[in-house]
């Protein structure tokens with residue numbers, strides 16, 4: 661008798677947990693770099709270029725390289741679990757590498773699923789495309805293959821080539837899109853269960869910061885496809901007054917302005933992708949010199965610069 665057969669849900673939960681850890685880690689790397697390096701960029705092969713700052717030493721570089729390797733492994737593992745989740749939904753036998761006559765029973769006479777060999781990561785996309793619809797798109801397949809190869813090099817301790825934190829985040833967003841993961845609720849949930857105190861105080865702020873990074877670094881079509889953010893037509897963004905009210909004052913003290921991620925839905929209605937609420941705003945020019953803000957909250961706060969007129 662075969663025991664401990666996995667469920668599709670358990671693989672999906674694992675996939676989401678791993679992807680949350682990979683997102684945390686990617687943003688930690690980017691925050692660390694912002695703190696310790698004056699200016700930096702990445703070569704296409706992931707080599708970090710730190711400029712104009714000799715504070716950035718060997719130890720910093722080692723930390724960044726190691727963190728990127730861990731994140732590569734986490735994001736790849738997450739993608740594998742998502743694929744396995746769908747395959748197991750079709751049949752738990754679809755991911756097994758050997759037929760039943762090769763299975764070995766334990767002392768009890770039962771065969772434990774956990775002891776069986778499962779398909780190699782390289783074979784999963786092919787199995788998926790044979791058993792599931794719609795098939796995996798080429799863009800996902802290419803990123804999956806690239807990350808899988810790099811992960812293998814990491815595992816074998818020979819990797820010199822790396823992915824950049826932005827590449828990794830893009831791969832995660834692509835994986836989310838492919839497997840119908842809604843980024844914001846999953847991230848809010850992650851903060852809620854990771855640290856309830858942070859959730860109460862700053863979860864909406866943390867997710868808005870992440871969204872702000874995506875808005876600044878991803879192209880308009882990627883943003884629209886993966887996060888339903890429309891940056892075309894000028895793409896003006898405002899702080900969301902509902903999110904500001906949800907975040908503890910203590911968490912906001914380092915921010916002159918709450919990350920601007922909300923957009924006008926109509927003349928006086930602001931729609932926020934984080935809290936998903938619509939907030940009424942007054943359309944008036946901000947009184948602060950140099951601010952081109954034109955939407956003011958009901959509490960009198962400029963939603964562009966954060967000042968209280």
Ligand SMILES: [Zn+2]
Pocket residue numbers: 900901902903904932933934935936937
């Ligand atoms: Zn909001």
Ligand SMILES: [Zn+2]
Pocket residue numbers: 946947948951952953962963964965966967
């Ligand atoms: Zn202003």
